[in-house]
Amino acid sequence: MVLLEVKNVSKKFGDSEVLKNINFTLDEGEVLGILGRSGAGKSVLLHMLRGMEGYEPTEGQIIYTVAQCDGCGSVEVPSMENQKCSCGGNYELISVDFWDKNQTTFNLKRKIAIMLQRTFALYGEQSVIENILQALSAAGYEGKEATNIALKLIKMIKMEHRITHVARDLSGGEKQRVVLARQIAKKPIIFLADEPTGTLDPKIAKIVHKALKETVVKNKIGMVITSHWHEVIEELANKAIWLEKGEIKEQGDSKEIVAKFVETITELKKFDKVEIKEDMAILENVEKKYCSVERGIVNAVGGVSLDIKEMEIYGLVGTSGAGKTTLSKIIAGVIPPSKGKYIFRVGDEWVDMTQPGPMHRGRAKRYIGMLFQEYTLYPHRTILYNLTESIGLELPGEFGMMKANQVLVSVGFTEEEAEKLLDKYPNELSVGEKHRVALAQVLIKEPHMVLLDEPTGTMDPITRNQVAESIQKSRAELEQTYVIVSHDMDFVLNVCDRVALMRGGKIIKIGAPEEIVQILTEEEKEEMIGH
Known part of the structure; x- marks a missing residue:
């Protein structure tokens, strides 16, 4: 049964169109892989499917088909139609225009799991087990049942040796695995994964991929996954979409789309040596x-x-x-x-x-400057603000702009690109552009x-x-x-x-x-x- 339909969706940030006339469907239990270079619009599309503020379609619709309880209003996958809810009500099939905000949309959002790249949504002062139990409690599990499920999830993500460690002290890879366990605990109807293993080394990435297979794919939870590791798309997805500059270039069988995408991958650029000093x-x-x-x-x-x-x-x-x-x-x-x-x-x-x-x-x-994996830019401030006032750089307006331009050019933007960038907001940038801006934020402190x-x-x-x-x-x-x-x-x-x-x-x-x-x-x- 169709779970998700994306109809003629476009998205603009200011004058910049980042998604153009996107159309596809996702069946219950199906896995869709999205390929594309940085800036293709992959993350924007996933944020839109999750219902994150500021990512509503400029044109088009996001339609979810779900089973809703006529008693408590809870939402489940469409195949639950005509079945009994634990509250005693019956599940009825409905179509939800996702960005038409109402109570059904609110209940649906609670059943959408998401893993974002470089974002670790954990309670920093709580332990691994406490983080997972908190997610289970929100999903309605308590007592011994919650404990048993939590233990299974911890074994699944290979974190038995970190049960009592507080989340703040975990490595990036460990945090990402706990995020996965917390999202699975929600019993989602759809799982959105935006580069879920991008910051992990290959060995740990394999653990996460296996966990996704055993929990999402095996249990027939619908999933939309983006990754620059084309092997991940080929391994996990039934079908794939190739995004290029906000448009669907190709879509179809995942193996066929991956093969075409791989042909376009280029080698790392070689650079001239420079003179090393003292x-x-x-x-x-x-x-x-x-x-x-x-x-x-x-x-x-x-x-x-x-x-x-x-x-x-x-x-x-x-x-x-x-x-x-x-x-x-x-x-x-x-x-x-x-x-x-x-x-x-x-x-x-x-x-x-x-x-x-x-x-x-x-x-x-x-x-000495440091740029961590978990760098952040102020989302509701311009790039110019992020490069100057946000880090306490107190320069007269024109000097601040000149300095920001200079450092953006030094990290690889052209002068024209740098000038246009200053008035943009972080959510208008690709991952690669954000990373270069974050590096510029470090370098501007000289x-x-x-x-x-x-x-x-x-x-x-x-x-x-x-x-x-x-x-x-x-x-x-x-x-x-x-x-x-x-x-x-x-x-x-x-x-x-x-x-x-x-x-x-x-x-x-x-x-x-x-x-x-x-x-x-x-x-x-x-x-x-x-x-």
């Missing part, structure tokens, strides 16, 4: 130990020595738990080392980063060094090229130094000058990216170059 940061025998109730003394980083040179693009790679995130936080001055030496050059002076205070670590921290955490997580090859180009261009134009924490070895091979491979909190080898690839273990290959 040392900017030196670490000698740096250690970091934590005290954990569950694990006792944890040696997160043990005896690390390295140097980072001015204008170098330095990579930190390793499997999950290797210590690269902790080391990157030490380099950024976010946390101090437990032991060892770390000095950072500001001008001609060397600052002792092991010492707190405004004349030591505090002095250098202002010259740091000496920038640390990037998984910069290419959710990106298709074209967008990865754009980000690589923005890093290389800003390095050359702004004499910028970068430290990149990544599991994307293709990106590291193309962008980084040197790479440090970490295992168990220690550095195994520092060398050219090509040398590091040669000594990866099978486990490291699976996690870092498995896709």
